[in-house]
Amino acid sequence: MTAPLYRRVPFTAALAAVTTLLAGLVVATPAAAQDPSDEGAQPLLSDVIESTNRGFVEAKAAVEESRKRQLQLNLELEKVEERLEALTPQIGEVASNSYRLGRITPVMVLLNSASPDDLLDRAEGLDMIAMHDNKRVRELNEAREQAARAVAAIEAEVTREEQQLEVMSRQKKEAEKALQLVGAVATNGFVSATSPVAAQAPRNANGSWPSESCSLDDPTTSGCITPRTMHALNEAKKAGFTRFVSCFRPGGPFEHPKGRACDFSMQSSGFGGDATGDARLYGNNLTAFLVRNADKLGILYVIWYRQFWSPTTGWSSYSGAGGDPSSDHTNHVHLSLL
Incomplete structure (x- = not known):
């Protein structure tokens, strides 16, 4: 990639929640520049990030x-109301038939019939009118019941939405508290x-993300990754991000041991030191791609160049990093998935 694919945009508090937690996450001992196996993370904050961010996304x-x-x-409901509007005038006709025919008894039908055939014809005619009227009354009642059910269902969904918005607000507040503890600051980040x-x-x-196990062979290591991680890895490669990647690790912080994280190096092999020039641009573009497609890929958070992003808080910086390319994430983009 030779031209920037990203632009900086103001941080918005619209989706504010868990990424803030990542702020405190990167305060570990320095790691070797060539290997991000010790990216640095406070275990407690890592747990909070996982639970809060997942809760917000769900x-x-x-x-x-x-x-x-x-x-x-x-x-x-609109369709049912249209149907009710069409059926209502017909009920007036039903009432009129009831008024005109309701007092006609079998005896009157018999006395006014000139012959047995005439009697049968008149009786069948009355039955047809009654059946037609009963059908229209039944349709009207069914439409009314359907409308009532639709209204009740809408009210239930509104209540459900309000409850979930409250959950999002609560997760946001918890994340903001964690952010304050580690001194993270909102940033412009990388968006394209x-x-x-x-x-x-x-x-x-229902739109939620299915739980997945580490069930697929990791093409970047001898370990395993989840199907969602494999999907994100393949989509990144399809978009042109084909430099060195390492996903599964048996230990360490973040979601690597669960097969739900990958480290995208700025180099063709290995990780190296701080990314500059073309390598820095590659990281910026990759990060922008991941953030733009977070909803499609099921991203939990992204870390790049002393900044991190999650669906809940957008972009924030972190303080107290280890001062080396691995824990500062200046030589690789870290991707964690739900």
Whole structure:
């Protein structure tokens, strides 16, 4: 890549929650410049990041699903109301038939019939009118019941949305507290409207992310990764980010031992020191690509060049890093997935 694919944009507090936690995450002892196996992380903050950020993303998915459901229910209600409007005038005709025919008894039908055939014809006619009227009354009642169910379902979805928004707000506050503890500061970060668009990773029917195990062979190591990690890795390569990558590690911080994290080096092999020039640009572009496609890839957070990003808080800096390329994340982009 020869031209910048990213631009800096102001930090927005719209999606503010867990990335802030990553701020404190990077305060470990320095690691070797050639190997990010010790990226540095406070275990407690790592746990908080995992639980809070995951909770925020799940609540966000529930809100989006609830709003889709509300839209569907409102469309259904509109159709039912149109049907009610069409059926209501017909009930006046039913009432009129009832008034005109309701006092006609079998005896009157018999007395006013000139012949047995005439009697049968008149009786069948009355039955047809009654059946037609009963059908219209039944349709009206069914439409009313359907409308009532739709209204109740909409109210339930609104309540569900409000509950999930409260969850998101609570996760945001917890993340902000952690951010204050580690002295992280909101930054402009790396965002690009021209980054390639990744393919959507599989989600559950309700929009949430399925739980996945470390079930696939990691093409970058002798370990394993989850299907979602494999998808993100392949999408990044498809977008042109083909330099050295290492995903699974049996120990250490972040999601590496779970097969849910990858370190993207700025070099063709190994990791090296601080990225500059073309290597720095490569990292900027890769980070912008990951952030733009976070919803499609199921990203938990991204760390690059003393800054980190999550769906909850956007971009923030972190303080107290180890002062080396590994713990400062200046020689590789760290990607963690849900």
